[in-house]
Amino acid sequence: SVNPDLASERRTASFSVEKLTSRLDGGTEQTRIRRAVVEAIESDPIFSRENQYFQSQNERYEAAVRKAVHLQRKMHEMRWTENGPELKYIYRALSGDVAFLLHRVFMRCISLLGSDKQIAKWIPPASQYQLIGSYAQTELGHGTYLQGLETTAVFDITTQEFILNTPKISAMKWWPGDMGRSATHTVVFAQLYIHGQCYGVHPFILQIRSLQDHSLCPGITAGDIGPKMNFEHVDNGYLMLQNVRVPRENMLNKFCEVQPDGTYIKQGSQKINYFTMTTVRISLISDEVILPLMKACTIAIRYSAVRRQSKLKPGEQEAKILDYQTQQEKLLPQLAAAYAFHFINKYLQELLDRGYREIQTKNFDNLPELHAFSSGFKAMATQYCTSAVEICLRACGGHGYSLLSGLPSLYTKILASCIYEGENTILLLQTARFLIKCFSAASAGQPIPPSVIYLSAVKAGKCPAKNKLDFLNPDIYTEAYQHAAVRLVRSTAAKLQDLIQSGVKKHEAWNQCTVQLAQAAKAHCHYITVKNFVETVEKLDTEAGIQKIMKHLCDLFALHGIFSNAGVFLHDGYISGAQMDMVTASYLDLLAVIRKDAVPLVDAFDFTDKSLNSALGSYDGQVYQRLYEWAQKSPTNTQTNPAYERYLKPLLHNTLSKL
């Protein structure tokens, strides 16, 4: 039965939860397909995540391989195909808890960078799992800066082979998924040398383990990199190479080739591949960043409607913690952010789809803009949502700290998204470089891409808001965000120019501006996210109830950003102190308004109890009962106390040598 404290929250929803769910899915048909996939996966005990919080790294890995192998059968059984509409829901339903994800990257890499002949040779057996692939790029001493990789591939003209080596410990491949214990093959990135000359980093296909007995191949040292904050199910691995030889045909050669005589030839444009990498980066955001935040909000908000602590009014029963302003101020902005990022991510996906179509007609004009936008957005979204999940965790007090709440694993997993697929600071600086370039171009009267055209339309002015209600006008706050972004880009560009003109070398001047450049890039992304939220709300005019609550969330997202980054808006007086008080008043008012719909707003995310895997977040709100039941299954309760016979009993029975 549903906890009455949660049931009462649902009775007063101001909108149709089911309709909002469809909106989020992109239509009722999508909702139907998603639910069918989730149902098929969750009803199959092999995919169960029960007891996951009690498992060791070895157990998690074994389960992930079991699931990956079973998934092949399941897809066949369900007639799900790699290109079908179900695919994106499968990973969601598994909560990413499955092996062989790098095997897919291995295949994609060969498909993109390999010749037709290489594709014909490797893709069919890989698809059939006659081999398991990985993708070995990152090294112990080298991450983001690809040119710094130290693994070498020397062309031996006499045998027509490449000789691969790990010249020093920092050159060891480190982190590749599926490589520690599963992979039989991998694509290795190494510096290509021909006749003593270096041609830069190239990809080579390499077998690392026997297909017969899985033993390591000659010259190969490989293993697992050990425990991490999360991703226990993935066997991130290390790889050391000692004079490992691969035939000339194993260098992926769609775009460059080493001929038998050692001649190096470049061919074709790689631009489309950079684009594909961008797409991959963005597609991760939805599964690895936005969904986890939606889950964290669901857990924390449902729990806050059930948890009662202290009294709000003397003489009454203890109050739901969701009724405290401080709790609302912790959670509701994160809920608004989950919606904001969902919408901007959808928009970005559409932009990328359009970009892909353009590129196929050889139109590369929008690539730099797309790249800059996706870099900054990846950094901003991962950083924002990671903090948001942490806030949700902390807002649940002690019970949030229990693994059984589900929040710790959401946090430790989303945290990794700030690091992988491009370190966030570096990505922000890429966006900043684009913004500075566009700003200079605009100043020189040259044309600039549409998303940054606002940089050229510099208006001085002040915010025209006269009372707190004016700050619920999207034009007012969108303009404020725009103004702040322009100011930060402009002032940083000016500082950069000043430094260079005063004689500081260009690279040094750049370094001295990077803290502010990163700020400017964030402000740009924040502005675009707010603007897109406003535009999304405008388009919801066929559904009054949904539009109204989404408008509130949009306002909250925008005003929360102004409230918590007040300095950015106050700096040049665009918003005055008195106006900032109006922002604060409207912001706090909104909390009380949205609080009423908080539970329906997380219900609309439509997570099953199994996918939340949380003792605090289940639909029925029976949190204490569930915590108690789950705790009893812990190995700390089901196994004999390991300390009793050895230490406690002698201590208590006084048989230890006494002091």
Place this chain on the structure above:
Amino acid sequence: SVNPDLASERRTASFSVEKLTSRLDGGTEQTRIRRAVVEAIESDPIFSRENQYFQSQNERYEAAVRKAVHLQRKMHEMRWTENGPELKYIYRALSGDVAFLLHRVFMRCISLLGSDKQIAKWIPPASQYQLIGSYAQTELGHGTYLQGLETTAVFDITTQEFILNTPKISAMKWWPGDMGRSATHTVVFAQLYIHGQCYGVHPFILQIRSLQDHSLCPGITAGDIGPKMNFEHVDNGYLMLQNVRVPRENMLNKFCEVQPDGTYIKQGSQKINYFTMTTVRISLISDEVILPLMKACTIAIRYSAVRRQSKLKPGEQEAKILDYQTQQEKLLPQLAAAYAFHFINKYLQELLDRGYREIQTKNFDNLPELHAFSSGFKAMATQYCTSAVEICLRACGGHGYSLLSGLPSLYTKILASCIYEGENTILLLQTARFLIKCFSAASAGQPIPPSVIYLSAVKAGKCPAKNKLDFLNPDIYTEAYQHAAVRLVRSTAAKLQDLIQSGVKKHEAWNQCTVQLAQAAKAHCHYITVKNFVETVEKLDTEAGIQKIMKHLCDLFALHGIFSNAGVFLHDGYISGAQMDMVTASYLDLLAVIRKDAVPLVDAFDFTDKSLNSALGSYDGQVYQRLYEWAQKSPTNTQTNPAYERYLKPLLHNTLSKL
């Protein structure tokens, strides 16, 4: 051998590391004692933390009990006493990784709240570990709000016993340490009922497990609450009571007694006990908050001096990441914060010592001030330092995410400090209540305590700084902090007053101001921390080198706070936009200055490699070698691949039913 990249950092130190270490310890003698304790503990293999990152919850618990039992022997062997100068270093040397900490709380509780007779009965056997105690206060449904506890103790006049019960699931005791698997006894807090009347929460001594075979006593259900984000070594437990009877003598009765006929009597003043609880709260900060931050800074800064990535200048070798402004801006403010909190914590300890002496002369005048200060400080320090550790972790990229870096466990452990010993938001609101009260008193011309006297000296004015160097003047920035704190307290007091005068009920008005009240409390604590740092630096005038670098850190701490909370200072124009640009310039300049001493500044914390337990943070900077060596000891490498025979082999050998 020391990595040359780290060795070179040490050659250019601007001050004597050894002298700074002594300063931090409080004298050379303290340093000597600390090192002797650390040496004794670390040279004893039973206390080893090697392989800790590979252990399960059961293994961690067993090790913690083993260490706790061994510690008794060790203390005897080393002639360390419970009151000796070594005690505070023992826990530090063990990194808290030891059992029976709640046993100490059990004993302290009896000593404080028990009668002489009760003390004589329970303390000797507890000291001899003839029983193991715990402390059962928190319930599944009740944390901070003590009055809400639901466990009942009904006095049965016929048998002269209390009958203890857990009336519903939310009343189950939940979280007490040492209770899940170790404790034989506990102090239970329950609502006392006599003749049907409730007398509020009282403590009762209760046996829960047999001293003979450790089986649960009749009426007792108890166990472990399962996995948590950290504290795997602690058996946090649950406890359910069903008609458990304890004799009348088991209610701790120093301050109140139930007489045989059921008469309830109160006696004496409990004020001194509240004070003791405050002391406990603050003493935790040093071990559980400041030391972990110092460790995180040591690891991240040493690693950043060794890690090279990308090029800063074209044509040169890859740069140390510590040379990037963005990396400096991540780490150096956290380093400054570690010093700031170390100094304010010392100051607070002194304040508490003085308070204790006053109380013993029955002078309770300073209690409210001490309580308010320690509440807010606990909240501010735990929140600030938790974020700081997280920043250190993220700043180390992928390797920081590996458990072997030591950073994940520092983070997951310090995070708990935001929750235990008083939830931070509630603590901040306690401080705020005190500030509002003092502000009103001051407005009415009444005397207020010295630490808040500044609230009455309201000066309008503007910041007088004229150039960026002015912001290196402590008077300038301390005044700015003071001004901001006064403004926030004053404006929130005004809002509260306005709401009440407009007819909003008092408790509702309070709730509507809590977001701003918490802000005001934080601003107050931030001000006090900056002011104390300034005063500490002034007192260092006998050591020019140390004073100089501490002055830089103090400036950095202060300016970082203004830079990152710019809105608070810009709001009423006390600092103008142009002045904020000066703050930013001085702040960024300081990063480059302090960067030169960054490694010596963390070396001064004087952590041994064993206590850091980090592959990234060791003194010799051989990070890659150590990561590789440690990873090989992981059970994912030392144990047979659990997935190969069952899943991978059939898959690769094509014996699975093919698709």
